[in-house]
Structures are given as structure tokens and as C-alpha cells.
Amino acid sequence: MAKFIVENSGPLVGEVEVSGAKNAVLPILAATLLTGDKCEIYDVPRLRDVDVMCSILRAMGAKVTENWDEHTICVEASEITSSEVPYELVKKMRASFFVMGPLLGRTGKTTITMPGGCSIGNRPIDLHLKGLKKLGTRIMMDQNGSIDGIADHLSGSLIYLDFPSVGATENIMMAAAVAEGQTVIENAAEEPEIVDLASFLNKMGADIKGAGTDTIRIKGVKELHGAKHAVIPDRIETGTFMVAAAITRGDVLIKNSIPGHVMPVIAKLMECGAAVNDEVDGIRVRGDLTDLVATNIKTLPYPGFPTDMQAQFMAFLTTVEGESSVMETVFENRFMHVAELNRMGANIRVEDRKAFVPGNKRPLVGAQVVTTDLRAGAALVLAGLYAKGRTEVSEIYHIERGYENFVEKFTALGAKIIRVDEE
Numbered sequence: 263m264a265k266f267i268v269e270n271s272g273p274l275v276g277e278v279e280v281s282g283a284k285n286a287v288l289p290i291l292a293a294t295l296l297t298g299d300k301c302e303i304y305d306v307p308r309l310r311d312v313d314v315m316c317s318i319l320r321a322m323g324a325k326v327t328e329n330w331d332e333h334t335i336c337v338e339a340s341e342i343t344s345s346e347v348p349y350e351l352v353k354k355m356r357a358s359f360f361v362m363g364p365l366l367g368r369t370g371k372t373t374i375t376m377p378g379g380c381s382i383g384n385r386p387i388d389l390h391l392k393g394l395k396k397l398g399t400r401i402m403m404d405q406n407g408s409i410d411g412i413a414d415h416l417s418g419s420l421i422y423l424d425f426p427s428v429g430a431t432e433n434i435m436m437a438a439a440v441a442e443g444q445t446v447i448e449n450a451a452e453e454p455e456i457v458d459l460a461s462f463l464n465k466m467g468a469d470i471k472g473a474g475t476d477t478i479r480i481k482g483v484k485e486l487h488g489a490k491h492a493v494i495p496d497r498i499e500t501g502t503f504m505v506a507a508a509i510t511r512g513d514v515l516i517k518n519s520i521p522g523h524v525m526p527v528i529a530k531l532m533e534c535g536a537a538v539n540d541e542v543d544g545i546r547v548r549g550d551l552t553d554l555v556a557t558n559i560k561t562l563p564y565p566g567f568p569t570d571m572q573a574q575f576m577a578f579l580t581t582v583e584g585e586s587s588v589m590e591t592v593f594e595n596r597f598m599h600v601a602e603l604n605r606m607g608a609n610i611r612v613e614d615r616k617a618f619v620p621g622n623k624r625p626l627v628g629a630q631v632v633t634t635d636l637r638a639g640a641a642l643v644l645a646g647l648y649a650k651g652r653t654e655v656s657e658i659y660h661i662e663r664g665y666e667n668f669v670e671k672f673t674a675l676g677a678k679i680i681r682v683d684e685e
């Protein structure tokens with residue numbers, strides 16, 4: 263088991279280049295199953311989750327060629343040889359579920375078990391299934407969590423999502439792209455990753471309008487063809503480096519970033535007193551110009567404050583003047599980093615879905631902490647960069663699921679992080 267040893271690093275200074283978005287590339291890779299033609303995906307981040315998705319595509323019979331010098335993956339699924347997603351892969355990653363929509367669209371059948379991934383709450387899949395059922399899929403579940411989907415014929419429908427689920431919107435969009443007739447998804451998720459997937463599907467010949475709003479209209483087409491697509495930059499990696507600049511009172515230029523995708527993070531950092539500027543090459547964040555102060559945040563579906571930035575921002579709020587509050591509304595169990603930050607002296611109190619962060623009255627001190635999920639892991643590293651002394655962050659495989667070249671990128675900014683392999 264590997265761990266990170268993180269030490270107080272002083273201000274991070276310099277430039278960092280953001281990788282392609284994990285949450286965009288995973289559904290896009292799944293969507294390549296919708297055609298037998300070759301698809302080329304560019305700006306792919308080299309991540310454990312991407313490896314898992316490639317293994318799933320190969321298990322379905324696709325030919326997957328990875329060229330990591332170019333950050334490109336080619337997929338050619340000329341024949342689907344299996345519609346059963348192996349459990350060993352599904353249990354590693356919740357996003358495995360993305361292949362359900364494409365497999366139903368391409369072959370009319372799929373077998374999958376309940377997905378794994380980060381332990382951030384219950385994470386049901388009822389909305390995915392509700393949508394796929396409305397398109398004409400018969401769903402059968404057994405007691406072991408195995409789910410069979412059979413669709414002799416997919417036909418367009420009006421689908422209202424009770425919550426704007428990102429994954430459900432994507433799965434439904436992929437199946438509906440090849441259903442007969444029109445599908446309308448109401449209360450759809452509006453995340454940039456949805457727009458990126460729709461843009462890829464449209465390049466494949468789909469007819470999708472309204473992605474990025476709460477109503478997506480999909481006119482089904484008979485067949486999709488191959489396409490080439492460059493993935494958008496990762497807005498959560500962008501946000502993580504923005505917070506890293508602020509928490510270390512540093513000065514970092516974050517290249518390959520789209521300010522419009524991280525507006526709530528920009529707004530909240532500025533409320534705290536950080537300077538955030540949209541420069542020609544990227545977003546520049548300075549935490550060294552003035553004393554930083556408390557704010558309140560509430561996570562919401564896009565364009566609200568992203569739940570995937572909640573833990574990192576909370577780590578930052580432990581270092582500013584005054585009490586802040588952090589409310590989590592997207593997931594019901596996403597405060598597992600609180601216990602770990604408290605081991606470092608943060609003294610955060612949780613009441614139901616709200617955490618109260620007392621700020622910098624007591625400075626953070628290094629401790630042995632455990633990563634409980636991907637973004638919580640990033641938060642602990644950020645806290646370790648600021649804390650006095652040495653922080654040991656274990657279970658870092660979570661972090662490596664979603665951040666490309668994590669240590670290298672931080673080290674280039676002056677961070678003292680080393681990765682050690684434990685016996």
C-alpha cells in the first residue's frame with residue numbers, strides 16, 4: 263500500500279497544466295461502444311479509472327489502443343462479443359455503469375452488477391434504471407445485485423429526473439441517441455461533462471440539443487459512426503490547484519483551465535480574499551496578498567458549488583480567519599474527511615448536512631490520516647501542505663483514481679510530497 267508523506271511547503275508558486283477531465287472521458291469512452299467504427303479520443307488523462315474503463319471496453323470485445331505519449335485512446339468496437347460487464351471491474355468504479363446505455367443501444371442487452379466507486383453515500387441507480395425503462399428496457403434484478411437489461415426496441419420518451427443526476431442523464435442520453443423517435447430529459451444535469459458527451463455523440467451523428475440546460479432533446483438516429491474528440495479540461499483538478507494556491511498563500515497560474523467551469527470556486531475564493539484573475543494562459547490565483555477570511559458554502563448541482571470541491575475547500579477554510587459553514591446537499595454522506603482534518607487539529611463540528619469550520623484559531627498540525635475517497639484525499643494533501651510538521655496520507659489509491667501525475671504536478675510548484683510504497 264502506497265502513502266504520501268506531505269510536509270509544510272510554504273507558498274506554492276509557478277504554473278501547472280490541467281489534464282483532460284476524468285468525468286468527461288469515462289462516459290465518452292463508454293459511448294464508443296455505440297458504433298463499430300473507430301473513435302479517437304484526445305487529451306485523455308492517464309488514470310486508474312480510465313484503465314478500468316478500457317478494461318471494460320476490451321471485455322466487451324472492443325479493440326482499445328492507448329498512446330500515452332499523445333494522451334490518445336482509439337477504440338474500435340467492430341463487434342460486441344459480450345454484453346456482460348465483469349464484476350471485478352464494476353466493483354472498482356461506479357462509472358462502469360455508463361456502459362449500460364451504450365450496450366442497450368448497440369446490442370439490446372446488458373448484464374451488470376451494482377457499481378462500486380468512492381464511498382460517498384448510498385449512491386443508488388434508480389434514476390438510471392427509470393430512464394432506461396422508459397426507453398423500453400426490461401430490467402430484472404436478482405438478490406446478488408445483478409441487473410439484466412433487455413431492450414428489443416428502444417423508443418424515445420419523456421423522462422423527468424427527480425434529481426439532476428449526472429450519470430443518469432449521461433446513460434439515458436447514450437441509449438436515447440439510437441432510440442426510435444424523440445426523447446426529452448427534463449430536470450437533466452447541466453454539468454460541462456454532459457455538454458462534452460453530447461458534443462461527442464453529435465460528432466458521431468447523434469441529434470442532441472439542449473445539453474447544458476435542464477431540458478435535453480434527443481432525436482434518435484438509426485446508426486452512429488466513428489468520431490474524433492478532444493476531452494475538456496478537468497474542472498475539479500483546476501479547482502484543486504486553485505485551492506492549493508490559496509491554502510499555501512501562494513501564486514499559481516493554472517493553464518488549460520476554463521474559468522466558466524469553475525465560477526463558484528472563483529467566487530468563493532474571492533469572497534475569502536484570494537485574488538483570482540483570468541489571464542491569457544489560464545487562471546491565476548494568489549493567496550499571498552491579504553489575510554484570508556471565512557465564508558459559507560453550499561454544494562449544489564452545476565452551476566452551483568461542486569460537491570467534488572467541497573472537501574478541498576473545507577481544508578482551506580480551516581486556515582482562514584473566522585468561522586465558516588459548509589453544507590453538503592448533493593450526497594448524504596460526504597463528510598468523512600472531517601474526522602481526518604480533525605486529527606490535524608481542525609476542530610470541525612458536523613450537524614446533519616452542515617459542517618462548522620472554526621478557522622485558524624488553532625493551526626493545523628501534521629498527523630497520520632486516511633483517504634476515504636478521491637476528493638477527500640486531495641483535501642488531506644492540501645491540509646498537509648499548510649500544516650506544521652509532517653502528514654502521512656494513506657490509502658492514496660483513491661487519489662490516483664482521479665488525479666494525473668499528482669505528485670509531479672505539486673512538486674513542480676514547490677510542494678513537499680513524496681510517495682512511498684509501504685510493505
Ligand code: UD1
Nearest residue numbers: 285357385386387388389390425427428429430570592593
Ligand atoms: C458524478 C461524478 C461525481 C460527482 C457527481 C455529482 C462521474 C464519473 N462522477 O457522479 O464525481 O460527485 O456526479 O456532481 O461523473 N442519485 C440517485 N439515483 C440515481 C443516481 C443518483 O438518487 O439513480 C443521487 C445520488 O445518490 C446523489 C445524487 O443523486 O445523491 C447525485 O448523483 P449523480 O449526479 O448521479 O452522481 P454520479 O453520476 O454518480
